[in-house]
Amino acid sequence: MxxxxxxxxxxxxxxxxxxxxxxxxxxxxxxxxxxxxxxxxxxxxxxxxxxxxxxxxxxxxxxxxxxxxAELPRWRTALFAGEPINNSEGRPALHTALRDASPEPILVNGQDIKPGVAAMRRQIADLADAVRSGRRVGASGQRFTRVVNLGIGGSYWGPALALEALHELATPDIRIDFVSNVDPAPLKRLLAQCEPERTLFLVSSKSFGTTETLYNYQAARAFMTGQLAEGVDRHFVAVTASPDKARALGFAHDAIVTFPEWVGGRYSLWSAIGLPAAIGLGAQCFAQLLEGAAAMDRHFLSxxxxxxxxxxxxxxxxxxxxxxxxxxxxxxxxxxxxxxxxxxxxxxxxxxxxxxxxxxxxxxxxxxxxxxxxxxxxxxxxxxxxxxxxxxxxxxxxxxxxxxxxxxxxxxxxxxxxxxxxxxxxxxxxxxxxxxxxxxxxxxxxxxxxxxxxxxxxxxxxxxxxxxxxxxxxxxxxRVNPFDQFGVELGKRLAGTLERELGGQGVPGAAHDASTAALLDSARGRLGD
Structure with a gap:
C-alpha cells in the first residue's frame, strides 16, 4: 500500500x-x-x-x-522465504529455518540452506550425546561433569532460560554454568570451584569479535593450561559462525561447531548456540524445543x-x-x-x-x-x-x-x-x-x-x-528493521578507546566530554592503586 x-x-x-x-x-x-x-x-x-x-x-x-x-502479510512471507529483509545489513533473518522440518527447500542466493541446517543439527546432537555419554572426555580420560558456557547476549540468555525452565528434564550428571560479562568475579569464582580435568568450556561467539567473550576465553585458557600438563584443547569447544577465527584462536578442528551467518544473536537459541541446552537436556529434548517453535511458526503463517x-x-x-x-x-x-x-x-x-x-x-x-x-x-x-x-x-x-x-x-x-x-x-x-x-x-x-x-x-x-x-x-x-542493532555498537567502539587510555596508552585524536574526561582520570588513578 x-x-x-x-x-x-x-x-x-x-x-x-x-x-x-x-x-x-x-x-x-x-x-x-x-x-x-x-x-x-x-x-x-x-x-x-x-x-x-x-x-x-x-x-x-x-x-x-x-x-x-503496513503489508504485514508480505513481510511475513518474505521472512520465511529467506529474502534479505534485514535491509541495513543486506541479509535474511532465517531463524525460522532452523526449526523447519518440512521437505520444501529454502533458497538463499540460489542455494538451498536446508542441508546445511540439517548438518548443524546433527553436529549439535552428536556432540551433546558424546559429552553426556562420556564418549568425549578430557585430557586425563575422565568424563566431563561440568560444562561452562562463555558467551553474552543471545549466546547466554536463550540457553540459560531453556535449562532453567526445563530443569526437571536436565541430567543430574553434568552441571551447566554460564559466564557472560567481563566482570572478573563470576569467572574467578567458577575457576576456583571447578575440577579442571572434568570441565569443558563452550566458547559461544558468532564473530569472535565480542570482547567480553574473548577476555573470558583467554582467562579460562590460561587457567586450564596452568592446571593440565597436556591436552588443553580437549577442554574447549567453539560455537561460532566464523570457524576460521576459531582455528586461529587455537580451537581444534573437531572442537568447532558452526552455524550460519544469517542467524541473529537474539534469535540464536535454535542454532548451535543452543548446545549448552542440548547437553544439559539431551538432543531429543532440544529437538522437541524446536518442534514447539515450528508449531508456532505454522500458526503465525496460516x-x-x-x-x-x-x-x-x-x-x-x-x-x-x-x-x-x-x-x-x-x-x-x-x-x-x-x-x-x-x-x-x-x-x-x-x-x-x-x-x-x-x-x-x-x-x-x-x-x-x-x-x-x-x-x-x-x-x-x-x-x-x-x-x-x-x-x-x-x-x-x-x-x-x-x-x-x-x-x-x-x-x-x-x-x-x-x-x-x-x-x-x-x-x-x-x-x-x-x-x-x-x-x-x-x-x-x-x-x-x-x-x-x-x-x-x-x-x-x-x-x-x-x-x-x-x-x-x-x-x-x-516500519523499523528489527534485525539490526547499531545502537549496541557505539558504546563498544568508545570502550576500546577508553580501555587503552585507562592503561596509560595515548590515543591520537581521542577527545571526551568534560564529565567522561574527569571520570577517566579518577578511574585511572583508582585502577592503579
Missing amino acids: TPAQFSSAWQTVAAARTRLAGCRMTDLFAADPQRAARLTLDVAGLHVDLSKHLLDDAALAALLALAEA APPAHNLPLLLGLLDVWYASFWGFGSRALLPYDQGLRLLPTYVQQLAMESDGKGVDRDGQPLDYPTCPVIWGGNGNDGEHTFYQLLHQGPATIPAEFLVCTRPDVELPGHRQRLVAQCLAQAEALLTGFDAPDKPHARCPGNRPSTMFLLPGMTPQLLGALLACHEHRTFTSGVLW
Whole structure:
C-alpha cells in the first residue's frame, strides 16, 4: 500500500484511541457476555486470555487494517522465504529455518540452506550425546561433569532460560554454568570451584569479535593450561559462525561447531548456540524445543489475523506504546523456572524494535518499543506490584502460570494460580474506597494471561517463538528493521578507546566530554592503586 494509505489507517487507529479514552473494561465485559470466550485463544498448548484489554471490536478492526496497510502479510512471507529483509545489513533473518522440518527447500542466493541446517543439527546432537555419554572426555580420560558456557547476549540468555525452565528434564550428571560479562568475579569464582580435568568450556561467539567473550576465553585458557600438563584443547569447544577465527584462536578442528551467518544473536537459541541446552537436556529434548517453535511458526503463517496469537500480541504492543503512550510492559511469570523470561524478552524486543528511525533511515514521529521489565510474579507482589496497582502510569502486564498439579507439595500450586489470577482481576476491577483515597486502586489496567498446562520443551519453544513473531509484527507496523542493532555498537567502539587510555596508552585524536574526561582520570588513578 502507499504511504498515504498507511497514514490513513494509522489515523483511523488514533481515532479509535480517542473514542476509547474514557473506556472501562468492566463495561466492555458487561456489554458482551461472550467477550472472554471470544478473546481467548488456544495455540500450540498455550491458553491465552486477551479479553482484559482496552480494546473493542472496532478498535481491533482498525488495528488489523493497519497491519494490512503496513503489508504485514508480505513481510511475513518474505521472512520465511529467506529474502534479505534485514535491509541495513543486506541479509535474511532465517531463524525460522532452523526449526523447519518440512521437505520444501529454502533458497538463499540460489542455494538451498536446508542441508546445511540439517548438518548443524546433527553436529549439535552428536556432540551433546558424546559429552553426556562420556564418549568425549578430557585430557586425563575422565568424563566431563561440568560444562561452562562463555558467551553474552543471545549466546547466554536463550540457553540459560531453556535449562532453567526445563530443569526437571536436565541430567543430574553434568552441571551447566554460564559466564557472560567481563566482570572478573563470576569467572574467578567458577575457576576456583571447578575440577579442571572434568570441565569443558563452550566458547559461544558468532564473530569472535565480542570482547567480553574473548577476555573470558583467554582467562579460562590460561587457567586450564596452568592446571593440565597436556591436552588443553580437549577442554574447549567453539560455537561460532566464523570457524576460521576459531582455528586461529587455537580451537581444534573437531572442537568447532558452526552455524550460519544469517542467524541473529537474539534469535540464536535454535542454532548451535543452543548446545549448552542440548547437553544439559539431551538432543531429543532440544529437538522437541524446536518442534514447539515450528508449531508456532505454522500458526503465525496460516492462522486468520483475528485468531493469530503473535499477530494480536504485536498489535497490542503497538496500540499501547504508540497510541496510548504506555512506556513500559511488565512480564510476570509465576514460575521460578521462567525467571529469566523477562530478560530474554527484554533483549528480543528492545534490541529489535528499540529504534528511532524507520527501515529507510527516516526519523519516526511516534513512540516504538516500550521498556520491557518484570520478574517472578509472586515475588513481585511484595516488591513492585504497588506501582502496577496505584502508580500514576498505566503499565500493561503479562502473566504466565503453570496449572499442572503438584503432588509433592499439595496446595502450593493451587495457591500460586489463585494469586496470579487475583492480581489480574485486581488490575481490572480495582477497589473503590471513598473514605480512604490512599487505599483506592483505580483498576482498568490491561493484562494478558497465559495459562500453561506444564513446562515441556514443546511449550517453551512455542512460547519463545510467539514472542519472536509478536516482535516482528510490531516492528513491521512501526516500519523499523528489527534485525539490526547499531545502537549496541557505539558504546563498544568508545570502550576500546577508553580501555587503552585507562592503561596509560595515548590515543591520537581521542577527545571526551568534560564529565567522561574527569571520570577517566579518577578511574585511572583508582585502577592503579
